[in-house]
Amino acid sequence: MAAIMRPGEAPMQTARESVSFWPWVLQRISGLFLVVLMGIHIGINHFGNLGKASDTRDLIIFNDVAFRLQQGFWWAVDVALLTFVVYHGLNGIRNIALDLGVRGTGTKVTTGLLWLLGIATWGFGIAALIAFRKYA
């Protein structure tokens, strides 16, 4: 049993199921993680010193960040945050590209470019985090 088709009618174009299923699932999972991780990140990194800050420059101190990143937990939080945020953001851009009418080869090119951009961004982010550990 299959779709009813008229003589000479082309079948509906479909992609491999995993190509559409996993990005959708990962977008949700990364989104959920982001809500939690972003809450921690903003709360600690950006507002952690709010109570004793008299100037905006007191909010983020290099050594505080560096000290936190020595600890496995905070390292894991920041690496996870970086990974999820880059995936979530760039997959979101891919979704928008599809809805703007990117098709076929264009989809593959878009996906490929976004992966490159994502890996580069992730690599740079990790390098930045490592730098904190090194200079501390």
Added chain:
Amino acid sequence: MRVTFRILRYDPERDANPHFESYPLELDDRAVVLDGLVQIKDFADSALTFRRSCRQAICGSCAMRVNDREHLTCSTQLSEVVRDGTVVVEPLANLPVIKDLAVDMEQFWRKYRAIMPFLIPDRAKPAPEKEYRMANKEARHLQQFGGCIQCGACYSSCPIAATDEEYLGPAALAKAYRFAGDPRDSARRERLKIVSDERGIWRCHTVFNCTEVCPKGVEPTYAIQQLKKLTIRRRFGLPV
């Protein structure tokens, strides 16, 4: 009631582009939008083209965009939609215009056919003597999805269908759930496979326009979400 109909006219043999034309009318206060169209066709321009048939919201022929919202013109009173004495009538969006207010529904039907819009009973079991029975609760759950009259209002309202001709669209997906959710159907897994695609359920961004405009109270968004849930269960090896 005095009301001006602004109608998007398009004759492929004469016009390069669609254009609006205005028709001032005098209609009964209780008149529906379709009454106005019929009056124009009878007295102003017999070339005006539109579909209509039953005039009682069951044939699904006369869905159009009235003041930027999809309506069955036969069951939409002018008083509901008229603004500043004007009613703007356009053909359904997301479908090619054949002439004036009549659109080519072929892609709509093609997607409808793609989701196997018929019950597939389990052939291995003996057919019941009288009928395939289902529980009252299950029947009521599915009832609204069986109430679709295939007018295309939801399809026209969907911003995803607007940019992807291959997107299955709310009507076909709601119908897919009408059968995939039916306990008497034996092809649930196959149905879920058909809709589990970038051009199927995963493309729905829950904009809810379809649910908003459906003249028969069908909630395609709700159906699509159920299909997503079932598909997730299937993909993760849970019973569906």
Added chain:
Amino acid sequence: MTAQPQVSRASVERTHYRPRAIWTGTLAYILHRITGVFLVLYLFMHIIVIGQSVRGEQAFNDALHFVQSPVFVLLDAGLSGIVTFHALNGLRIIAFDIGWGIRLQKALFWASLLVAVAVFAVSLVVARKLLG
């Protein structure tokens, strides 16, 4: 058969974004996308600024002080509103996927927006306090 239709969707593509065609769900969709794109752009800026750590503490502090000027701090208040909206509306979407609140979609959207606006307002007060 009738003549092959010559006008496809050219005349109708914009119809979904006319003011009268934007319902609550459409608005949620549009805002989620706009805030999403904004946040991606912000993300890159953020990573570039924080990434100055690769050039040492001094470079990091210089970059940081640049984005801690009053203009940026006030923009940050807007940012927290945007983040809040995107997060809450994202939870709204995930709730639909689990099967919760599909029929409460409008209320859930307005609640998300309301909280986001409140967060924006509070952030603005805090930012002004910090700036003196």
